[in-house]
Amino acid sequence: MDVEVQEKDAVKSAxxxxxRLxxxxxxxxxxxxxxxxLLETGADVELASRVSLGIDAAVFVSEDDVEGTVSQIGGHRVVRYDGALEIAGGELCLFDDMIVQTEGYATAPYVSISVPTAFAVVDELDLAALRxxxxxxxxxxxxxxxxxxxxATVVDQRRWLEPLxxxxxxxxxxxxxxxGTLRDGPGGRVVSADGSIDPSHHVPPAEDAGEIARFLGAAKVVRALRARLGREVSVAGYDGKVGSVGAGRTDSVFVASDDASSYVVDIATSRIDxxxxAVATVVEQTLCARAGTGDGGDAGRAxxxxxxxxEALALERFLPASADRAL
Incomplete structure (x- = not known):
């Protein structure tokens, strides 16, 4: 393998x-x-070796602790990082120059996003900015x-999307x-050795959890489709039309469009059609009707x-009750 191929493979791996990070x-x-x-700097590698991760898992290990880790982790891919896991204002570096930065959500309008950036809601100020x-x-x-x-992305995005x-x-x-504490993520819940989470650690969702989830879900869909299609995309409800946001919806489906096509995206299954x-319009109207946000006398009717x-889009779980369907 020549040097140029090796360099390309290294860039692809990084x-x-x-x-993955x-x-x-x-x-x-x-x-x-x-x-x-991910092992914080100074975490017990021997303890990490006893955690069940599954096949093809990766283990992120601090550069300071990587010596001897490979032999103890047991066949998992070890990824070295430099830096500290600071949820707001931190940087993790992979392969010397591949940087992932984390910032508090309240600072988002002022952050220069030139490298992968994850915004975190860590306090009331961040939550107020999100709202x-x-x-x-x-x-x-x-x-x-x-x-x-x-x-860009959002730290613990999966948890924010849970209502959907x-x-x-x-x-x-x-x-x-x-x-030595094992958690399900930064600032997350404590996980036992068998991988279970104590039910007492469950936090009841806020009243606007569904709206926040739809908001962050729409942004996730835009990012994913822009990366996939290489062109501008908008999502119904957040397409520049005032008053088009479907309040009350808690489904996982988003209708998106660009200059050429329409798309139906289900973030629960990662399916994109x-x-x-006309089909996109039916999907959007049906799911708005399901949430009781239709127009005028059609509210609640598909x-x-x-x-x-x-059914053709594998979304039959969102069909309204038969009595509410338009005949």
Whole structure:
């Protein structure tokens, strides 16, 4: 293998590891059936070796602790990082120059996003800023630019999206703290050795949890489609049309469009379908009707043909009760 090929492979590997770290920060699995683990600096490597991670899991280890780690982790991919896991104002470096930065959400409008950036809601100030963005988006129909750039994401995004997703309390990634505590992420719940979470650690959702989830879900869809399609995309409800946000919706489906096509995206299954505009309209109207946010006398009633459309898109779980369907 020549030097140029080796360099390209190294860049590809570094980029893949940075994306994997992004998923870890979001609270998502990078590989089905596996849970990536990040060890804080000074964490007990021997303790980490006893944690069940699944096949193809990655283990992020501080450069200061990496010596001897490979032999103890037991076949998992070890990814070295430099820096500290500071949820607001931190930097983690992979392969010398691949940087992932973390910032508090309240600082988002002022952050230069030139590297992968994860915004975290860590205190009341951050939460107030998030709710202010939600209110502005509800009033204007526009998502903030710093949430839709491809380099951005939200720490613990999976947890914020839970009101839209099927119940699944199993940790999808793990953090081994320097004090020996195993958690399901930064500032997350304590995880036992068998991978379970104490039910007493469950925090009841806020009243606006569903709205926040739809807001962050829409931004997630825009980022994903822009990266996939390489062009501008908008999401129904956040497409610049004032008053178009469907309040009260807690489904996981988003209708998106660009200049050429319409798309139906289900973030619960990661399924993306390119569909005719008419089909996209039926999906959006049906799910708004399900939430009781239809227009005028049609509120709560699905449009004609909705049953066939949703079944074809594997969305039959969102069909209204038969008595409420338009005949």
């Amino acid at each position: 980029s893949g590891d940075a994306d 992004r998923l870890w920060l979001e609270g998502e699995r990078a590989v089905a059936g596996a849970r990536d683990l 202010a963005d939600l209110a502005a988006a509800r009033a204007t129909g526009v998502l903030p630019a710093y949430l839709t750039t491809a380099l 997703l099927p119940d699944d309390d199993a940790p999808r990634r793990l953090l081994l703290c320097a004090d 390119r569909v005719p505009d 449009p004609e043909g909705s049953e066939r459309v949703l």
